Amino acid sequence: xxxxxxxxxxxxxxxxxxxxxxxxxxxxxxxxxxxxxxxxxxxxxxxxxxxxxxxxxxxxxxxxxxxxxxxxxxxxxxxxxxxxxxxxxxxxxxxxxxxxxxxxxxxxxxxxxxxxxxxxxxxxxxxxxxxxxxxxxxxxxxxxxxxxxxxxxxxxxxxxxxxxxxxxxxxxxxxxxxxxxxxxxxxxxxxxxxxxxxxxxxxxxxxxxxxxxxxxxxxxxxxxxxxxxxxxxxxxxxxxxxxxxxxxxxxxxxxxxxxxxxxxxxxxxxxxxxxxxxxxxxxxxxxxxxxxxxxxxxxxxxxxxxxxxxxxxxxxxxxxxxxxxxxxxxxxxxxxxxxxxxxxxxxxxxxxxxxxxxxxxxxxxxxxxxxxxxxxxxxxxxxxxxxxxxxxxxxxxxxxxxxxxxxxxxxxxxxxxxxxxxxxxxxxxxxxxxxxxxxxxxxxxxxxx
Numbered sequence: 441x442x443x444x445x446x447x448x449x450x451x452x453x454x455x456x457x458x459x460x461x462x463x464x465x466x467x468x469x470x471x472x473x474x475x476x477x478x479x480x481x482x483x484x485x486x487x488x489x490x491x492x493x494x495x496x497x498x499x500x501x502x503x504x505x506x507x508x509x510x511x512x513x514x515x516x517x518x519x520x521x522x523x524x525x526x527x528x529x530x531x532x533x534x535x536x537x538x539x540x541x542x543x544x545x546x547x548x549x550x551x552x553x554x555x556x557x558x559x560x561x562x563x564x565x566x567x568x569x570x571x572x573x574x575x576x577x578x579x580x581x582x583x584x585x586x587x588x589x590x591x592x593x594x595x596x597x598x599x600x601x602x603x604x605x606x607x608x609x610x611x612x613x614x615x616x617x618x619x620x621x622x623x624x625x626x627x628x629x630x631x632x633x634x635x636x637x638x639x640x641x642x643x644x645x646x647x648x649x650x651x652x653x654x655x656x657x658x659x660x661x662x663x664x665x666x667x668x669x670x671x672x673x674x675x676x677x678x679x680x681x682x683x684x685x686x687x688x689x690x691x692x693x694x695x696x697x698x699x700x701x702x703x704x705x706x707x708x709x710x711x712x713x714x715x716x717x718x719x720x721x722x723x724x725x726x727x728x729x730x731x732x733x734x735x736x737x738x739x740x741x742x743x744x745x746x747x748x749x750x751x752x753x754x755x756x757x758x759x760x761x762x763x764x765x766x767x768x769x770x771x772x773x774x775x776x777x778x779x780x781x782x783x784x785x786x787x788x789x790x791x792x793x794x795x796x797x798x799x800x801x802x803x804x805x806x807x808x809x810x811x812x813x814x815x816x817x818x819x820x821x822x823x824x825x826x827x828x829x830x831x832x833x834x835x836x837x838x839x840x841x842x843x844x845x846x847x848x849x850x851x852x853x854x855x856x857x858x859x860x861x862x863x864x865x866x867x868x869x870x871x872x873x874x875x876x877x878x879x880x881x882x883x884x885x886x887x888x889x
Contacts, residue, residue, distance in 0.1 A: 451467045563587045570595065576602040604631060613640070620644045654708055666691065673697065678706035695719055700726035711739075721746040729753055733854055738767045748772050752779035761789040774800035781808050795822075802826050809834035815858055816848035827851075835861055843871055852877075860884040 496705045511658035517686030561569065563582045570578035570591050576599050595602040596615045603615035613636045620640050622626035626648060629640035641648045647658035656675045660668040666688035669675030676688045680701050689701035696719040699710040705729060711723035725746040737750035747767060755763040755776060764776030781789030781804060790804035800820060809817040810833055818830030831854045835841060838861075846858035856875045863871035864887050872884035 460737045496796055507591070558762070567591050567594075574598050576605065579605065600628065600631075608637075616640060617643050677701055677704065681730065694722075696722040697726060699723045700730065703727050704730050717741060717744075726752040732757075734758075734763060734766070740767075742767045742769065743772065745772075748775050752776045752783065755780045755789075756783035759784060759786075761792055771797070771800060774804070778804040778807070782811060785812055787820065791820060798826075800831075802830070806833055811840060813838060814845040814848075815841075815854065816845055816850075819848075819850045828854075831857075839865070841865060843874075846874070855882075856880040860887060863888050 461530060512576060556787065563584050564587070566578055566582045567587055567590070570576065570582075571594055574595060576592060576595045579588050579595070579602070582588040582591055589605075589607060592602045592605040593611065596606065596611070597618065600616070600619045603612060603619065606612045606615065616628060616631050616636075617640045620626065624644065626644050627639055628639050632640050638649070647655045647662060650658050652699075653672045653674050656669045656672045659676045660666050660675055660679050661682060664683075666676060666679045666685075669679060669688070673692060676691050679688045680686055681704050684705055686702040686705045689698045689705065691853045692698050692701055696711075696714065699714055699719075700723045702708075703710040703723070709727075711720055711727055714720040714723055721740045724736050724739045728734060728750050730753065732750065734754035736876055737747060737754065740747040740750055751764050751766065752775075755761045756779070761777050761780035764773050764780065768776055774797050777789040777792050778800065779789075781787055787805070787808055790801065790808055793801040793803065793804055799874050805817045805821050809815050809830060813834075815831055815834040818827045818834060821827045821830060831849075831851070835854065841858070841862055843859060843862035843866075846862065847853055849855040849858055856877060859871050860872045860880070860883065863869060863884055867888060869885055869888040872881050872888065875881040875884055
């Protein structure tokens with residue numbers, strides 16, 4: 441019975457006779473009564489599936505693939521491109537040929553194998569090319585002088601060579617100074633002539649024209665560095681006073697100078713801290729002079745030469761030898777008076793020395809007469825013997841002798857001798873004419889000839 445069921449199911453026909461159906465139902469009922477049933481293998485193909493596959497003999501048309509759509513789109517684009525290209529070529533070929541190019545002089549004709557290309561560059565073109573490439577040499581190719589100068593002007597900040605081509609002297613000077621300051625190079629100023637060169641040097645280096653100490657302090661203050669003082673003590677003092685910084689004081693050699701310097705810069709009395717008297721006195725002398733305060737001189741030991749020098753300085757600067765009276769006694773005071781006369785050329789300091797201080801008084805007049813070439817100062821001694829000795833020293837072999845001072849000498853003999861020595865020294869016989877006595881005048885002329 442199972443084999444019949446299997447055969448029935450494999451038939452490809454859908455129509456089954458009624459008698460057969462009845463028989464199949466009866467067979468199925470008998471099969472249910474059996475103790476076992478037929479189970480088809482799992483690997484066997486389902487008969488129903490095969491029947492469904494053979495349902496139709498004509499298969500319908502499959503839908504079109506996506507690739508066909510893309511192919512059609514690309515074809516349309518390609519056709520449009522070909523049409524557009526054809527239209528462009530037609531329009532291009534239908535245009536009239538360009539007129540022939542006439543090549544002017546000084547222009548370049550570049551000829552290839554198939555075409556001739558002419559490159560032209562007028563003054564404006566050359567100007568633009570020079571500016572865009574920052575090349576001053578191109579400016580020389582410009583025929584128009586005004587345009588050429590404008591070209592150099594536009595490039596002047598970028599090139600010193602452009603500066604040197606400018607004909608306007610004002611522009612040239614400003615441009616050279618600009619580059620000299622930019623490079624911090626005084627040699628660049630050599631492109632200018634005086635007085636423009638000096639102006640350039642001052643602009644590049646404000647201290648250039650100064651000498652020695654003045655240049656040192658100028659550089660030190662400008663660069664805020666005391667090492668620029670280069671060993672000048674005055675520079676260290678000035679730097680400290682100006683900046684109120686005592687660091688520069690350590691560059692000074694002695695302890696007294698260092699203390700004076702720090703006292704000046706910090707406005708404090710550091711001299712009193714020095715234990716040694718000599719160092720302390722020197723410190724106060726420096727301190728007093730640097731801050732221009734004569735009262736600091738009084739703190740110096742009154743029998744010290746530092747006190748004499750300190751008060752002499754202020755007596756000369758103030759033009760008053762009475763300053764020496766503050767804190768000085770006896771010979772130190774007379775020394776201060778003498779210093780005043782020799783420092784100012786005013787003999788009143790010698791006159792102020794007490795008459796009993798004969799040695800000090802003589803030395804003052806003698807030294808004054810010799811230094812200033814004025815033998816007439818010897819007359820003020822009031823003693824003929826001392827005056828005669830003074831005349832000898834101030835007239836004979838004195839390179840400072842001033843013949844204009846001879847007339848003030850009270851003794852005629854020494855007056856004539858003053859003119860004779862002046863004529864010999866200057867080899868000028870006309871000075872002998874000032875001598876009134878004939879013998880001495882002839883002696884003067886003989887000495888000169």
